[in-house]
Amino acid sequence: MEPLKSSSKVYRAVSVYFKRWNIDPAKGILIAASGGIDSTALMAALARYRDFNKKELPLHALYVNHNLRTGEEIEEDWSGLRAAARLCSVPVHRIDVPENDIARSASALHEGVEAAARRARYEALDVWLNRLNLGYIALGHTLDDLVETMIMRFFQGCGVSGLHGIPPLRGNRIRPLLEVSKAELGELVRELGLPFSEDSSNREDWYLRNRIRNELIPVLAREFPSMAGSLGKSARFFRQEEAVLQEEALRRIPWSLGKNRAETDVPVFFSAPEALRVRSLLSLIHYYLPGSSRVPRDFLSVKELSYYRKNAVLLRGHGFTLRKEDARLIFVPSVVFPVKTRYVKRIFRGSDGTIAEFRYSWGSRMPAEGHGTALALTESSRGKTLFLRSRRLSDSIRTPGGSKRLKDIYRELGVSEDSRDKIPVLQVGDEVAAVFGSLFGYRDVLAEGYQDFPAPQAGDVLSIQRMETGIGR
Numbered sequence: 351m352e353p354l355k356s357s358s359k360v361y362r363a364v365s366v367y368f369k370r371w372n373i374d375p376a377k378g379i380l381i382a383a384s385g386g387i388d389s390t391a392l393m394a395a396l397a398r399y400r401d402f403n404k405k406e407l408p409l410h411a412l413y414v415n416h417n418l419r420t421g422e423e424i425e426e427d428w429s430g431l432r433a434a435a436r437l438c439s440v441p442v443h444r445i446d447v448p449e450n451d452i453a454r455s456a457s458a459l460h461e462g463v464e465a466a467a468r469r470a471r472y473e474a475l476d477v478w479l480n481r482l483n484l485g486y487i488a489l490g491h492t493l494d495d496l497v498e499t500m501i502m503r504f505f506q507g508c509g510v511s512g513l514h515g516i517p518p519l520r521g522n523r524i525r526p527l528l529e530v531s532k533a534e535l536g537e538l539v540r541e542l543g544l545p546f547s548e549d550s551s552n553r554e555d556w557y558l559r560n561r562i563r564n565e566l567i568p569v570l571a572r573e574f575p576s577m578a579g580s581l582g583k584s585a586r587f588f589r590q591e592e593a594v595l596q597e598e599a600l601r602r603i604p605w606s607l608g609k610n611r612a613e614t615d616v617p618v619f620f621s622a623p624e625a626l627r628v629r630s631l632l633s634l635i636h637y638y639l640p641g642s643s644r645v646p647r648d649f650l651s652v653k654e655l656s657y658y659r660k661n662a663v664l665l666r667g668h669g670f671t672l673r674k675e676d677a678r679l680i681f682v683p684s685v686v687f688p689v690k691t692r693y694v695k696r697i698f699r700g701s702d703g704t705i706a707e708f709r710y711s712w713g714s715r716m717p718a719e720g721h722g723t724a725l726a727l728t729e730s731s732r733g734k735t736l737f738l739r740s741r742r743l744s745d746s747i748r749t750p751g752g753s754k755r756l757k758d759i760y761r762e763l764g765v766s767e768d769s770r771d772k773i774p775v776l777q778v779g780d781e782v783a784a785v786f787g788s789l790f791g792y793r794d795v796l797a798e799g800y801q802d803f804p805a806p807q808a809g810d811v812l813s814i815q816r817m818e819t820g821i822g823r
C-alpha cells in the first residue's frame with residue numbers, strides 16, 4: 351500500500367484507542383466490512399497503522415451478504431469493497447446468507463429483520479475469527495452513532511450503563527473509531543480515493559435515528575457546537591462511573607457463580623440500594639450471556655421484588671429468571687444457543703421418516719456441551735427450518751390426543767423450574783417439534799416410540815436443509 355499522505359485524526363485515533371484499551375493488534379484483526387464509508391475508513395486506518403508501524407498485524411476483512419438488498423446492489427457493494435481492500439492490501443472474504451434466511455429466522459424467533467441480520471453477522475464474524483485465528487473483530491461505529499444512541503437512550507429512559515451508549519470494547523469486539531466523526535471518515539476515504547457504497551441501513555430505528563440526525567442534532571448543535579465531542583466525553587464519564595458502581599455491586603452482593611446458575615442471600619440482595627441490585631443483575635447477564643446486548647427493561651421492576659414473600663420466580667427477563675427459594679436468591683440464565691450446522695452430528699433417513707441426532711452446546715459460559723440425543727422427524731419437517739431456542743411460556747406441543755402446553759407437561763413430569771429454562775426447544779417451521787433430552791416431543795415419537803423407529807442408514811440423504819438457532823426471545 352502506498353504510504354498515506356494524510357496523518358489525520360483518524361490515524362491517531364486508532365493508536366490512542368489501542369493504547370487506552372490495552373489492545374494487542376498483533377493478535378490479528380478481522381474487520382467487519384460492509385463497504386460503507388465507516389468500515390472502509392476503518393480498514394484504511396488499520397492498514398495504515400500496520401504499514402506505518404511496520405507491525406506484524408494480521409488484518410482481514412469479512413463482508414456478510416445478508417441477501418436483503420437486490421443482487422445488483424450487493425455485487426456493487428462487494429466489488430467496491432474488493433477494490434478498496436486491494437488498495438489497502440487487506441484480504442477480504444465474503445459470506446452469503448442464503449436468500450430469505452434472515453426473514454425466516456426473524457419471523458420464527460419473533461425478532462426484527464435487523465436483529466436477525468445482526469445475529470447472522472456476528473455468527474459469521476465469530477466463525478471467521480476462529481477460522482483465521484485472529485484476536486479481534488473490529489466494527490466501524492463512529493462518534494455520530496454514539497451520539498445518536500445516547501440521545502435516543504436518554505429520551506427513552508435508562509441508567510448510566512445505558513447512557514454510555516455503544517461500548518468501545520466488549521469481549522473481542524473493538525470499535526476503534528468510536529470517537530471519530532463520520533465527516534472525518536468521509537474526508538479520509540475520499541482523500542484516499544477509496545470506493546465505498548452508500549449506507550443502506552435496514553435498522554428498525556432507522557427513521558427515528560434519521561430524524562435525530564437530520565432534524566434534532568442540527569438544532570442542538572447550533573446551541574452546543576462541540577456537542578458531539580462533549581457527549582463522547584460524557585460517555586467516558588458514564589463508563590467510569592459504571593465501573594465504580596460495578597465494583598461496589600460486586601462487593602455488596604457477592605454471588606456464588608456456578609456453571610449454570612448463580613446464588614446469593616435474599617437479605618443481602620435486598621438490603622443493597624436498587625442501583626446496585628440492577629447493576630449486579632446486569633453483570634450476571636454479561637457473564638452468562640455475553641452476546642446479549644439488549645438492556646432488559648424488566649429491571650425497572652426490581653424494586654417491586656422486595657414485596658415478595660413466597661418462594662417464586664420473581665423476575666423473568668430476556669434470557670434469565672430470578673427465583674427466590676427460602677433465603678436464597680437464584681439466578682438462572684436461559685439457554686442461549688450459538689449452535690450452528692456443525693452441531694448437527696448426523697442426520698439419517700429411515701424408511702418412515704428422518705432421525706436426526708444432534709449435539710448442542712449451551713451459551714459460551716454454560717457447560718460446554720449437552721448430550722447427543724435422537725429425535726424423530728416426519729416427512730412434513732422436510733425442507734423446514736429448524737431452530738433450537740429456549741422455551742417460551744406460551745409453548746405447546748402436538749401430542750396424539752391434541753395439543754398440550756409445555757408448561758403442563760413439565761409440571762406433570764416434575765421438571766424443576768431450573769431445568770425448564772435449560773432444556774432446549776426444537777422448533778420445526780412454526781411448530782414446537784421436540785424438547786431435547788426428552789423424547790415426548792413429536793407425535794411419531796409418541797406414537798411409535800423411539801426404539802421402534804427404523805434403524806438409520808448411516809450416510810443417508812440429508813432431509814433437513816439446515817439448522818439454525820437463536821436466542822429464544
Ligand SMILES: Nc1ncnc2c1ncn2[C@@H]1O[C@H](COP(=O)(O)OP(=O)(O)OP(=O)(O)O)[C@@H](O)[C@H]1O
Pocket residue numbers: 381382383384388389412413414415416464468471488489490491495551553
Ligand atoms: N454487511 C456487513 N458485513 C460486515 N460487517 C458489517 C455489515 N454491516 C455492518 N457491518 C459492521 O457493523 C458496523 C455497524 O453497522 P450498522 O450501524 O449498520 O449496524 P448496527 O446494527 O447498527 O450495529 P450493531 O451491530 O452494533 O447493532 C459497521 O460499521 C460494520 O463494521
